[in-house]
Amino acid sequence: MIADSALRRQRLTEAVLPVAIAAAIALVTGDLLILAIGQAPATVYRLLLEGTWGNGYGTGQVLYKATTLIFTGLAVSVPLVAGMFNIGAESQLAAGGFAAGTVGMLLPPATPAPVAVAICLLAAAAGGALVGAVPGVLIARAGANEVITTIMLNVIVLSALNWAVAAHLHVPETLHTPAIAAGTVPRLAELVPSLSGSAANATVLLALLAVACTGWLVVRSRPGFALRAVGSGPDAAAAAGIAVARTRLGAFVLGGALAGLGASNFVLGYKHYYEDGFAGGSGYLGIAVAIAGRGRPLGIVLAALAFATLSQGGLAIHAVVPKQIADVVQAVVILAVAATTPAVARRLRAGVA
């Protein structure tokens, strides 16, 4: 039992320590960049915090951005558990938004709001799942490499959606579809007035629910057992009778559905229509969230909040330093986590640290 708790502690340290080191490295990098531009780091950081958590609007914007990132982080995490890199969350997110937007605009305005929202959510999940299924099938049937297929699929799907909206579905003079009349997700400002003006909406609760369900699914469920087995020992899983290809397909379908659901944050909670390019890199940032969050539910929420803060904070500091500094810091975090993880694990296992 002593060995058991020691093991648990070691695993936790193994998960947390690289992120802590990465954050420190990112902070130092940020300092150096700010100094190089000729500003005081403390001033910039104060601006960054004031512009995000320092007021209701900033907090709301961070929550809004974090909501999408939680979904895309999960979309990358689930296939990662099965040993696959999903670089396709960007197009899965866009496809989910497109599906929700077009289904929503076709719903009769008289549809009861809860029904309309449920239908749109289903459409979002289905749109993302469909795009996720394509690499899943290619991997299962043809043994294709998932990184290459998902990257290339991003290009195809995003171009196709751009064409569909630009050529057929747009409101004149815009690149978005007509607004959904039949029911949308309420803004959080209706509950917490101080958040007013921000895009934060009730989708954040759906995101937390998704985190809890996914966490349970991976760790406690029978499908999750197969996912983990395929990720940690595909040959042994196959020999024991687990259908490896089907499990991987399932991981991509679920990942795609989660990314697709993330679109409801924008389509149902914020603008109430699908707009070309709304994903805006949130799918790619989901990779960072998944890696920094270490595949753990709490880790993903915290990582999503951190990256959302940097992203929103970038706008706040733009007056003093280029907002690209925030982007650089985000990238440094990812690089540092990737670089320190193996070293930390090695040290801990060797009993040095």
Place this chain on the structure above:
Amino acid sequence: MTARSRTDSAALPTSALALSGIRKIFGTVVADDDASLEVAPGEIHALVGENGAGKSTLMRIASGLLAPDAGRVTIAGRDVTGWSVADAIAAGVGMVHQHFLLVPTLTVADNVVLGREPGRGPFYDPAESRRAVQTLVDATALEVSVSQRVGDCSVGEAQRVEILKALYRGARILILDEPTAVLAPPEVERLWAVLRAHRASGGSVVLITHKLDEVMAISDTVTVMRAGRTVARMATAATTPAALARLIVGEERPLATSTHPTPARDAPPAAGLPPALDVRDLVVCDARGRRAVDGVTLSVDAGEIVGIAGVEGNGQRELLEAIGGVRATASGTIALGARRIETATVRARRDAGLAHIPEDRQRHGLVLPFSVAENLVLDGTAHLRAWPFGLGLDRVAIEDRARRGIAALDIRPTDSARPAVTLSGGNQQKVVVARETATAAGDDPPARVLLAAHPTRGVDVGAVETIHARLRETRAAGGAILLVSTELTELLALADRIVVMLRGRIVATFGRAEVTLVALGDAMTGVRS
């Protein structure tokens, strides 16, 4: 510690390799604690002990893979403690690992010269490397085709490549970890000839082994380790296998008495029923399209163990993998009772009552980061459905099954939450055997047909006993077992019938009463009797 070590090495200044007072701790596990080893030049030195006794760790320290927490390593009197693998190779220490470290996509010759490639400037000279390696092959009788890809080599061939690698680098002290576990008797004799030639030229050999007859046959000196300590060192001529066995297990435990118990079938198979496993005209191709299994017909009845003897690489692995469903068949049929399964998925075969102890336990048998409990239910969770909608896992049932598996096979340590990767090789194998022989566990159908590939390869005496007992229990409960082994004593101890495979075909069948070692050996090597 240092002072004493210095006295030790002063007393034996001629040691080719000396390790003294070695301690190595991994996390909470003490692998070595005051372990020592002295190898003289020109001797074959056997290092014996149970799995987990610390032999492999000691040898990894000797070859520079690990640094000791305490103690001293000397080569010919020179203190080299904490050196690197490169230093060790430069000093002439070559290690042949139990799990091979080869690049499967490269040829045998490429693998042997890797790191010391012949060539001009930046250009590699493959013809020269083939020539150099062929010369070495001819000189050492380590027979292997130099232009073959390592990925297509059998385990025995891969091992020979590892030995060639060490010799190519000019190894004077050869360390071999369980080298005969993968070899058939004629190959073992060839290996002994290689090692004797190495000794004759002034080189030293450290031989890690579980087999006491090998110790007696080949070694000059033997060192015994138990629980991380060196407990004895003596001239081989001055000891007996029984005395060694007692030193290995310690006095307190009863001695294994397993050499040749007569297997007994509790009941003859019922007439008229189809055999439990029926294979007809089976053809299986390997990765290059060669017919690895070339028209095999065999059957196993309920309550019977059929052993497959043969030199490694004669189609045994492909045969078992094809029956197990992890390798496609080219033609022929496989039936479990009345049910044809040659095109069925692994899942469907397992549901029909097939179980499989794969050859490579670390790659095909276990998900190494998974806990013992999780590995014990890897073969299916359909009977572990729980709330909600059957999506959940019945953790109580899993824990219960883990407890029974751990008790039945004496898996140590007994902690079911421990990751399989932290277990010793013997205990890892026990986990696989426990899972594949699980019977009468709630809704589990008893395994009707068990494929067992080298079930006791590289495991210690105690684990061999436990695993053999489990296989006999499975037979007694009506199981049909197809057993592949290169250990003839294992086949003789367990099998009711022995068939011999050579170049993908069955070339001989022996009943339990009529089999002799000579006849088996002749059939395995293709000698007409």
